[in-house]
Amino acid sequence: MKRNIGNLVIILCVVLTVAVWLVFPPVDDGRDHFLRVYAGEVIGSVNIVLMATALFLSTRPKWAEKYFGGLDRMYITHRRVATTAFLLIFVHVLTVPITLSGWKLGNYLAVIAFTGIVSTILVSLAPRIAFLNKLTGGTYDGWKNLKKYIGIFFIIAYIHALTVPHPLDAFIAINWVQVFFIVGAVSYLYTEVFGRFFKKFVPYTVEAVRHPNPSTTEVTLRAKKDPIKKQRAGQFLFVRFPGERTLNESHPFTISSAPHEDVLRVTVKASGDFTRDLFHNLKPGMDAVIEGAYGMFDYKTGGRKQIWIAGGIGLTPFLAFLREMDGNPERDIDLYYTVRHKEEALFLDEIEAAAKRNPRLKPHIRFSATDGSLNAGDILKNAGGHAADHDIYICGPFPMVQAFERKFRAAGIPAGNIHYEEFNFR
Ligand SMILES: Cc1cc2nc3c(=O)[nH]c(=O)nc-3n(C[C@H](O)[C@H](O)[C@H](O)COP(=O)(O)OP(=O)(O)OC[C@H]3O[C@@H](n4cnc5c(N)ncnc54)[C@H](O)[C@@H]3O)c2cc1C
Structure with a gap:
């Protein structure tokens, strides 16, 4: 309400x-x-x-x-x-x-x-x-x-x-x-x-830059003095890197680290000018300016049974959730993660390790090029045909989020049980 x-x-x-x-x-x-x-x-x-x-x-x-x-x-x-x-x-x-x-x-x-x-x-x-x-x-x-x-x-x-x-x-x-x-x-x-x-812009330093696959950058950021106000898992920040002209514009990224970590991590897919430049030119030691954290995409607002659906880089808020839970979900969670090819999949080892530590977390990884697209029918079937008592969290490309939302609503899942994050402000 x-x-x-x-x-x-x-x-x-x-x-x-x-x-x-x-x-x-x-x-x-x-x-x-x-x-x-x-x-x-x-x-x-x-x-x-x-x-x-x-x-x-x-x-x-x-x-x-x-x-x-x-x-x-x-x-x-x-x-x-x-x-x-x-x-x-x-x-x-x-x-x-x-x-x-x-x-x-x-x-x-x-x-x-x-x-x-x-x-x-x-x-x-x-x-x-x-x-x-x-x-x-x-x-x-x-x-x-x-x-x-x-x-x-x-x-x-x-x-x-x-x-x-x-x-x-x-x-x-x-x-x-x-x-x-x-x-x-x-x-x-x-x-x-x-x-x-008036806005609070908090100075950070780029501590590490990693490329978990050929189109993704994981950036680790450490506060120069005071970090941003304590965030919730799943929130996002705006970041820019003033030392490099092309990286000095503020862009939103989900914080993929857990709130209790003493650094912030963002995981960025190279999709346009800024994110491609970030992939090629961001170096450890560079300055970063952060605004945030924003957002209310939060699994804790849901009940005991949850379905998480991540499309591509939409995995990032779920990474933050998993890292915050640290193998102790206290909920029954089916995590659906879909990417086109196996090479695009991120942090599979970490997801599998989290599932081993806690059997209440069930990952379902789907490579759409070989296994076909993930669809709402399969997810509902896995949930025993009655998902109305589940909370569903979706993050991914806008058309995917929209299509899932429509199908789940048509299957009788109350709007209040469907939570989604749009990676697009336009
Ligand atoms: C809440 C939220 C969380 C996000 N989390 C992640 C994440 O964890 N990992 C990730 O890889 N991507 C994330 N994104 C998407 C990311 O912000 C865009 O991919 C990135 O800004 C694209 O910039 P570009 O110049 O490389 O691409 P462009 O081709 O210039 O832009 C692609 C699209 O990104 C959006 N965009 C571009 N610049 C900005 C900007 N300055 N501010 C706001 N939106 C912009 C626009 O909708 C644009 O159509 C998130 C977006 C939002 C809104």
């Missing part, structure tokens, strides 16, 4: 915004199309509320994680809120009566805000829409840099609302929306300008 509070608060803010406009309506000054102007203002206000919320979530407020179920879930909410705001802009434009004469500053600002917001939100959604992905060149950095402008258009949209000719006389509703505008504008400035002075 607690992890839904964040989403409920957002819905409540939207409902209250509409309610404030209905309970304290504007004075009908007898103008033409009064109702359309009124409806347009209500929709525009909801838009400001949603955009302010999206900008607020972009600040990565650690304290709010528990109300969303983790930072990754906050990003999902961010995406949904931004998409709704995007669609509502069109409804707003179609609702308000638009004349082409007698334009004042407010009208010109409306055009700038509309064009700017629509194009930046389209860019934000691009990674989910194949043909739009080309717009950003497909890179995360290109995507992130273009998104930076959204706050400027948000501020322009608000000034448009204040300077539009013949504004409605609705003191209370306008001041209500003003609060959200301030939240959005301050959040934007925090993210882009002054947040860096």
Whole structure:
């Protein structure tokens, strides 16, 4: 329940915004199309509320994680809120009566805000829409840099609302929306300008670099002074390496070591520019800067019977779980780990050793190129056909996570028993 509070608060803010406009309506000054102007203002206000919320979530407020179920879930909410705001802009434009004469500053600002917001939100959604992905060149950095402008258009949209000719006389509703505008504008400035002075960036040193297979790097990090605040197994951090230009951008990785270890380990698959550079150029002795830990993907939230499903590098949070348990699971766990080929599999010895130490842990390793893809039907059959009393933890590529979630839901497993981590914020 607690992890839904964040989403409920957002819905409540939207409902209250509409309610404030209905309970304290504007004075009908007898103008033409009064109702359309009124409806347009209500929709525009909801838009400001949603955009302010999206900008607020972009600040990565650690304290709010528990109300969303983790930072990754906050990003999902961010995406949904931004998409709704995007669609509502069109409804707003179609609702308000638009004349082409007698334009004042407010009208010109409306055009700038509309064009700017629509194009930046389209860019934000691009990674989910194949043909739009080309717009950003497909890179995360290109995507992130273009998104930076959204706050400027948000501020322009608000000034448009204040300077539009013949504004409605609705003191209370306008001041209500003003609060959200301030939240959005301050959040934007925090993210882009002054947040860096408040966030905790903790200095570490790269103690060891290992390559467990030809595309993976295991990095061991030791705190220079105080380590990051005690983390839970399964959490992730943001790390950058300021000594090397191409490695000096912050990327998220799961902490694959156990919380009780005095070092942090991350296990990184070379999949793009940054992770490939890390594979080739990261050396022991280099500086690292860490922010975190974030995330609420935690087997301890589940019951006695658990199913863990790891696809490829999605094994990392489960490694942290196993290392924390140290051969003493106190739960019946079926761990499904799927990779294409045997050579890609990581830490098989360690997984087998953990299973030997505790028979309640049953690993099922699947090489999809030879054994066929892992599917929900097999997992359910292994669980005796009734997995509804199991907690299922899934981590891997987004399409895999989505497909499993759909199948388990269709098999009658309650949504609250399915926990997943998305390795993707876009
Ligand atoms: C919560 C979480 C935990 C993760 N844990 C691991 C892990 O343990 N091991 C591992 O190998 N990978 C992990 N990842 C994925 C890892 O962050 C990306 O593979 C890596 O950032 C890719 O960067 P790139 O430049 O090499 O690839 P690109 O091809 O540039 O990016 C590939 C994808 O990674 C994401 N990404 C890229 N840069 C960033 C960034 N700066 N911040 C956020 N996302 C970015 C984007 O969705 C992008 O589409 C995790 C991701 C998340 C969100």
